[in-house]
Amino acid sequence: MNILQRLEIRHPIFLAPMAGVSTPELAAEVSNQGGLGSLGLGASSVAAAREQILKTQALTEHAFQVNFFCHQPEPLDENANQIWLEHLQPEFAKFNSKVPTDLKCIYPSFLDNDDFLNLVLETQPKAVSFHFGIPHQYQIQKLKDAGIITMVSATNLAEAKAIEEAGIDIIIAQGVEAGGHRGIFNPNLDGAIKTFDLIQLIKKYCQIPVVAAGGIMNGQQAKQALNLGAEAVQLGTAFVQCKSSNANAAYRKALFDHPITQITASISGRPARGLINQWACFVDLPDRPNVAPYPYAYDLAKQLNTLAVQQGESGYGAFWAGSNVALIRELEAQDLMNQLILEMNQS
Template sequence: MAFADLSTLSIPVVQAPMAGVSTPQMAAAVSDAGALGSIAVGATNAEGAAAMIADVRDRTDRAFNLNLFVHAEPRRDADREAAWLAALDPVFRLYSPTPPSALSSLYDSFAGNDAMLRLLVQTAPPVVSFHFGLPGVTQVRALKATGCFLIATATCLDEATAAKRAGMDAVVAQGYEAGGHRGLFDPGAEDARLGTLALTRQLVLGCGLPVIAAGGIMDGQGVRAVLDRGAVAAQLGTAFIACPESAADTAYRAALNSDAARHTVMTTAISGRPARCLRNRFTSWGQTATTPVPDYPVAYDAGKALNAAAKARGEYGFGAQWAGQGAPLSRAMPAADLVRLLDRERRAA
């Protein structure tokens, strides 16, 4: 299961690690088809990650990518969190008589997570990728010593050059079109909002690392376009949501096939970090909210609780239905079939 570099992929496609959507079954299918499958473990602990790694390895002997969140610890502000819950209270009460009275920080960052690092050193996933920031020097050295190929997401050249200094082997150029969470190292800093093609070219010329382009890519023509700009591979996430191996629920799949796919929204209301989502009741509420949002992932605790309460009453418009601007081009088919179709389209282009 060794992974020398991205040139070893027979098909230059990476399936994006999407927490809540990616599954070991999908990752294995994508890798077996000749691309690079991914699992996302940022929303689980070391025990959960171990189970997912074992599941992938039971399904394939090919290389796969394991993705982690490296976000800063949230700044806890009791007044701000109480104000956020108060703002959401009228919406909560449409679906539940007992809205939450306090919030918690749902997900641990990989930064300082010794249990997760020990697991990765023991299991040595072929590829390990990072979102929201970079691991520390000790973590990088430990992972490198096991032979892991390391990738970080960057939304600008400064982040990409920091990734190189930190010892990354490649970088994902995440364009503003991309679905899900922006990989900004500092969500409070100005976001240049660079599109995929412009960002890819900047990083190819300026960061000194192999570049994987991500954002709005849904077909082989899109893959060809970023390869022509110097990327070594294309990363696709939204394109895989409709696959049967995806963990997306029925409502998410229906929304992807609705008018909402043509109106994605960048919002902080759901999780506390900017993320691109299909337009739904939560994003519409978020566009009118004036109360400051608590830090990620504290705000996500409220978002998940609201979604659970609404779903219990048959309302599915409060989910984190992440999707990129290419969502209307989604095609439902098995993941391996999609990989092979992407390659045929790329070659034809």
């Protein structure tokens, strides 16, 4: 059985799970067009995740994936955190505020919280995917026993091999062009392999299906990825502009007005690619200290952004986008899907 038959979808196009940007409406639109819709639930509470899954199920009878984070807990170094807080003090001062005194772990890992596992087992989405690492073996087994297809992001060969050995069904090969967080298991180890190179590398050494993610904005690029051996493609940035996404007005505008990206760990504590904004200008200075670990740094970034937005400054948002964002088109999800399919068939 190929990937389309297993997932019961008609086209090899996945909407990327995008925490904070995904919505049930966007997921359902993609699934209803024959692709695989997605919900990025890594930043959601269990109750909010349940609500989103149930809403998506009400909007489509077709398959979709849900996505969680499998980050390893990072020890909190109080001293290093204080240095990071001090580095951000001038930014808070711009908005007449003091930097907070402590940082919180705002996102639990799927590894530490079986409430998410139980939610997936209860609501039975067709597929579940993971970023930043592989679930525990007992978690994988329970998902398999329930007939739920499992997928994990890999950014290099070692991660891909570990995913295959763990018994996961599908590898999401995430190249360095990808918008959002790098799926790297170890936040300090990034080979920064390009998407098309990564597909070929993983295909050479692994047997399970590979889905290509990173920098794919049109059907021609999607077809190229398939020709290199990917069984499907996963697109994030191309869908952020859709009306049914949760992106705010400033983010949408910046996608078209300033389509230049860089990778920074300053926002969340883990490297992620996004539009260049105030973080690059004021925080990512050459002498900046080590960032506090993920997701503690993200807590601070979100507080700074809330403060800035309240005072009319939108440039501290985490506007995640892939390196090919300049190719973005203003299209509704349904029309974008149709366009992608047309372009794939023509190339």
